[in-house]
Amino acid sequence: MLGTSIFLGEDLNNTVKKNLLSMKKHGFIGIFSSLHIPEDESAHYSKRLKVLGEWATELEMDVMVDISGSVLSKVGLSLDRPQEILAIGIKGIRIDYGVSNKQISDLSHFMKVSLNASTLTETDLVELKREGANFNHLEAWHNYYPRPETGLDKENFTKKNQWLKQHGFRIVAFVPGDNILRGPLFEGLPSLEKHRYSHPLDAAIELLIDCLVDDIYIGEPGLKKKTQKQFQSYFIKETMLLFAEPEQQSIYATLAVGLHQNRWDAARDVIRSADARLKKIDDIIPEYSLNRRKGSITIDNQIYGRYMGEIQICLTDLSRDKKVNVVAQIVSEDLSLLKWCKGGQSFEIMLNK
Incomplete structure (x- = not known):
């Protein structure tokens, strides 16, 4: 699956929706967003999250939202009430930190839950199994890394993915965009450091062919139109444009x-x-x-x-x-x-x- 990113730090205006429509047209069906909310921005984030859910429902796209700790409470939601999360169009939650394996297990019976692929351990798997997690709803997502020189090494990344595959996980990773880069650093949002300034399609193919990744998300909110055409051509028409x-x-x-x-x-x-x-x-x-x-x-x-x-x-x-x-x-x-x-x-x- 291919996905793009939309961040909630700015208004979700017609330009943002037009770009999302274009990405969907070219084969992108997933949306990643983040709920790391500044203290004085809760009301804005709550409104934008609902708008994003409405867009995703309208376009038949799946939204995965990154959270940590009690951040959901800032927008009036709770992991203890997963039906309310689903009701606004959010299909999955990416767990970063501050959430117990018991909570993850409970949540997995209602929606898709993505775990941190790089930090997941054997101990976590034992606990999740003991708590009765629905592993059909669990995925392993790697982070993206805004700061240069902090992205992952390909060899270790692939070894970790081999271990994740042995345990049946679907693996997701990020490649940089090439249109509007996300601030404040504007240095791309890749999972692998070697991809920081790469052509997004080149990076995506390497993750799929060499690194056992299943789904590719663009770290930034979109791609140049010509790059969108190249993704569509390769993944839908099986032709390199x-x-x-x-x-x-x-x-x-x-x-x-x-x-x-x-x-x-x-x-x-x-x-x-x-x-x-x-x-x-x-x-x-x-x-x-x-x-x-x-x-x-x-x-x-x-x-x-x-x-x-x-x-x-x-x-x-x-x-x-x-x-x-x-x-x-x-x-x-x-x-x-x-x-x-x-x-x-x-x-x-x-x-x-």
Whole structure:
């Protein structure tokens, strides 16, 4: 599942809802929020939480709210009255600290409860089982880390996830956004430190493929429109959407636009469009020879004989070749996505407007 974040420190106005609508349209069905409330903001948070619940119900999205201690009482709710929490559209509670395993067990019979994936211990599991927790409603969520250098290490993160999987937990983690970063630091909100300045989709794929994560949430409230399209394309259409800039010296850039599939016998140095040479095209005239940088989109010209028309994307820097026309360049922010175009992966090239 994909999710986004909405924070209650500011008014939930039409702009916020419009952004949420866009995220839902592009495949995001979860909402994460937090109830760490300043002393003089209880009334505002109570109102905004209800608005968020109404939006989620309207859009058929699931809201998970992060709490600690007795913070729910500040907005007139209580863990002892879970029906009231559900009634305002909140589907789950993420427990941070200050809540006993007995309370968690009781709550798990009414709603989804997420536990801190990084701090959960064997002792906690024993206590939860003894208290009769409904493990079908328990999930393990990792934190996000606003301060640079404090995010988690991939190796230890993955080892902890292996342990969580052995106990049947669904695992959730965060990747940074790329649109409006959350203050006061504006340094991204990733679970893994290595993802702090990464392309959100690159980070998400790594968590899913390498780290045993099940659900991905964007730490910030939303993504750029083009990044939303990339998430939708990858997770719904199973196609990697790549944006490119045309090479000004080439007249063939538009030939590379559209859907492709990397050959199943994937090459080391390039992504090869499996069916590009099967399309009927006019002769590709040799153009001014250019160095092929990582991300260069190329089309073999008539000097290459039967290879004429083959479309490739360079995975590494390659020297110029008079038999190969460089027609476009994958934009720099999308270069990290190329490594996930394995054999058989569908991909789409779209030129920036």
